[in-house]
Amino acid sequence: MTEPTKDYLARRAEEINRWLDALVPQERVEPRLIHRAMRYSLFAGGKRLRPTLTLATGEALGADTDELMPAACAIEMIHTYSLIHDDLPAMDNDDLRRGQPTCHKAFGEATAILAGDALLTQAFRVLASDFPHRDAARQVRVIREIAAAAGTVDALIGGQMADIENEGREVDSITLEYIHRSKTGAMIRASVVTGGIIAGATCEQIEKLTEFANRIGLAFQIADDILDVTSTSEQLGKTPGKDQTALKATYPAIHGLEASRTRARELVDEAVGIISALDIESQTLEGIARFVIARSS
Amino acid sequence: MTEPTKDYLARRAEEINRWLDALVPQERVEPRLIHRAMRYSLFAGGKRLRPTLTLATGEALGADTDELMPAACAIEMIHTYSLIHDDLPAMDNDDLRRGQPTCHKAFGEATAILAGDALLTQAFRVLASDFPHRDAARQVRVIREIAAAAGTVDALIGGQMADIENEGREVDSITLEYIHRSKTGAMIRASVVTGGIIAGATCEQIEKLTEFANRIGLAFQIADDILDVTSTSEQLGKTPGKDQTALKATYPAIHGLEASRTRARELVDEAVGIISALDIESQTLEGIARFVIARSS
Numbered sequence: 001m002t003e004p005t006k007d008y009l010a011r012r013a014e015e016i017n018r019w020l021d022a023l024v025p026q027e028r029v030e031p032r033l034i035h036r037a038m039r040y041s042l043f044a045g046g047k048r049l050r051p052t053l054t055l056a057t058g059e060a061l062g063a064d065t066d067e068l069m070p071a072a073c074a075i076e077m078i079h080t081y082s083l084i085h086d087d088l089p090a091m092d093n094d095d096l097r098r099g100q101p102t103c104h105k106a107f108g109e110a111t112a113i114l115a116g117d118a119l120l121t122q123a124f125r126v127l128a129s130d131f132p133h134r135d136a137a138r139q140v141r142v143i144r145e146i147a148a149a150a151g152t153v154d155a156l157i158g159g160q161m162a163d164i165e166n167e168g169r170e171v172d173s174i175t176l177e178y179i180h181r182s183k184t185g186a187m188i189r190a191s192v193v194t195g196g197i198i199a200g201a202t203c204e205q206i207e208k209l210t211e212f213a214n215r216i217g218l219a220f221q222i223a224d225d226i227l228d229v230t231s232t233s234e235q236l237g238k239t240p241g242k243d244q245t246a247l248k249a250t251y252p253a254i255h256g257l258e259a260s261r262t263r264a265r266e267l268v269d270e271a272v273g274i275i276s277a278l279d280i281e282s283q284t285l286e287g288i289a290r291f292v293i294a295r296s297s
Numbered sequence: 298m299t300e301p302t303k304d305y306l307a308r309r310a311e312e313i314n315r316w317l318d319a320l321v322p323q324e325r326v327e328p329r330l331i332h333r334a335m336r337y338s339l340f341a342g343g344k345r346l347r348p349t350l351t352l353a354t355g356e357a358l359g360a361d362t363d364e365l366m367p368a369a370c371a372i373e374m375i376h377t378y379s380l381i382h383d384d385l386p387a388m389d390n391d392d393l394r395r396g397q398p399t400c401h402k403a404f405g406e407a408t409a410i411l412a413g414d415a416l417l418t419q420a421f422r423v424l425a426s427d428f429p430h431r432d433a434a435r436q437v438r439v440i441r442e443i444a445a446a447a448g449t450v451d452a453l454i455g456g457q458m459a460d461i462e463n464e465g466r467e468v469d470s471i472t473l474e475y476i477h478r479s480k481t482g483a484m485i486r487a488s489v490v491t492g493g494i495i496a497g498a499t500c501e502q503i504e505k506l507t508e509f510a511n512r513i514g515l516a517f518q519i520a521d522d523i524l525d526v527t528s529t530s531e532q533l534g535k536t537p538g539k540d541q542t543a544l545k546a547t548y549p550a551i552h553g554l555e556a557s558r559t560r561a562r563e564l565v566d567e568a569v570g571i572i573s574a575l576d577i578e579s580q581t582l583e584g585i586a587r588f589v590i591a592r593s594s
Contacts, residue, residue, distance in 0.1 A: 025449060025450055029449075029450060030450075030455070030459075031449065031455050031458040031459045031462065033458060033462060034449050034454065034455060034458040035449065038449075081414075085410055085411075085414060088407075088410065090405075090406035090407045090410060091407050091410065108387075109387035110385075110387045110388050110461050111458070111461075113382055113385065113387060113388065113410065114382075114454050114457060114458050114461075116414075117378075117382060117413075117414075117417065117454055118448060118449045118454045120414065120417060120418065121417065121444055121447045121448045121449075121454065122444070122448060122449070124421045124440060124444045125440075125441060125444035125445055125448060127440070128437050128438075128440035128441040128444060129441065130441070136433035136434040136436070136437045137433040139433070139437050140425050140433045140436050140437060141425075143421060143422075143424070143425035143440060144422060144425040144426065144427070147418055147419070147421045147422035147425060148422055150418045151415060151418045151419060151422060152322060152326075152328065152331050152332065152335075152415045152418075152419070153322055153326060153327075157331065157411050157414055157415045157418065158327070158328050158331060160411060161328040161330060161331040161408070161411050162327075162328045164407050164408075164411075165328065165330060
């Protein structure tokens with residue numbers, strides 16, 4: 001059932017990669033080392049789920065791909081920066097990411113810190129770029145949405161901070177949901193909502209899109225936690241069970257594997273219900289929602 | 298001669314601090330640790346030179362203080378983030394900053410990395426904020442200007458990268474000017490130009506403001522290098538001579554102390570000449586230009 005979605009995602013990833021290639025300085029631009037490190041991590045083979053959500057949402061609401069691409073790519077840059085910094089020795093201390101040495105393993109810590117900073121900064125530069133057909137008011141709204149989602153309050157950095165603070169402690173389900181909602185959920189929500197803003201969605205539509213995104217964001221994180229427990233290193237491209245050994249907060253650790261799978265399925269069913277009730281071309285988004293947990297069930 | 302400017306800067310710093318206090322989450326907001334770390338570094342007693350340049354430039358061209366403050370504060374947040382990351386063990390490994398323990402010394406490395414990330418992100422959030430009287434088109438232009446100056450190409454991160462790459466090597470004057478222009482100059486230029494954009498400056502005015510800012514930016518960095526050679530630890534609030542012992546690229550190391558002082562004075566004279574030729578209230582900017590090197594001559 002998810003085969004068409006898999007093909008769709010692969011096609012979109014290629015398209016997104018072409019844009020990303022154009023939106024980040026080439027390796028020959030000085031200082032070369034920083035651009036090499038940025039591109040190394042950016043093109044390490046991510047699924048491009050977040051930018052694809054921006055494209056699929058915006059297109060479902062009638063926006064053109066070209067209008068959506070800069071924002072979609074900016075979101076992927078922010079995602080990549082967060083992975084580079086999370087992998088650092090002072091943070092999660094990971095040597096492998098997507099089967100390859102992490103940025104600091106390949107380029108050293110100083111360069112990895114700066115490469116992360118640079119991807120975050122470049123993301124906002126791209127979001128503020130002077131592209132044809134841009135609408136300044138919508139552009140500012142998108143920047144506000146994304147900066148909030150990447151920030152500290154119920155957002156990306158806040159989630160990572162809480163995750164680190166709770167390492168080595170047993171966390172309850174409320175703290176766990178807070179971490180998931182912030183660390184993964186906020187940017188997934190921003191990916192979807194950004195597509196809506198660019199397409200000129202109504203307030204009611206943005207609200208529904210937010211509800212849809214909140215559910216697939218949590219489902220995605222639960223699926224990720226499940227995969228960490230059940231996968232081999234080869235499948236995962238990173239050290240499996242790492243979250244467990246470091247006593248990191250994961251969904252299966254608190255609720256068990258079967259309850260986690262059930263909860264992820266429920267969330268996706270709810271998400272599909274919400275999106276299909278909107279008067280838009282929702283099939284692609286439904287497919288992506290189902291795909292989000294397909295890897296883990 | 299610089300006494301009135303000193304009073305002026307102190308007054309503006311107070312004003313800026315009040316706005317910064319309102320524009321960054323309070324310590325009681327969760328996750329508290331990240332907000333404590335952000336505020337610790339943000340309120341560690343900087344001179345607020347960059348935001349003051351934004352205010353002074355914008356006001357000289359007729360803008361209201363309230364219109365300028367969010368952007369001015371965002372620039373200071375970016376400056377603070379760059380200091381936090383530069384001080385990290387993997388980078389310059391500094392224990393002291395403005396006479397106090399650096400962020401990672403006070404809060405640990407993970408929190409310091411995240412606090413830097415968070416200040417950078419919050420800066421863009423503030424720049425995209427929905428303040429009264431904002432003009433979305435100008436707002437986007439300001440974000441583009443600042444993101445470019447904080448980036449990798451002839452900009453903040455690129456300068457820090459080149460600085461680190463050249464540590465322990467003898468650098469020539471061309472490389473040194475590149476590092477200074479990128480690492481310090483770009484954000485000082487953005488501070489001035491941002492004031493101009495918000496005030497609705499003409500292309501010709503922006504050009505002159507850029508020439509003015511380029512000169513005081515370089516003069517400022519030369520003065521900073523001179524201070525590092527001539528000051529005691531107490532005056533400086535950090536370990537003096539550190540740049541020299543690490544064979545860091547500094548202006549006096551290449552050109553000698555006297556030639557450095559002469560060059561800084563020439564640059565400021567040129568800057569004053571440029572700004573006084575503009576048909577604006579330029580006295581405050583002239584005073585700031587002279588103040589920039591007053592500490593070192």
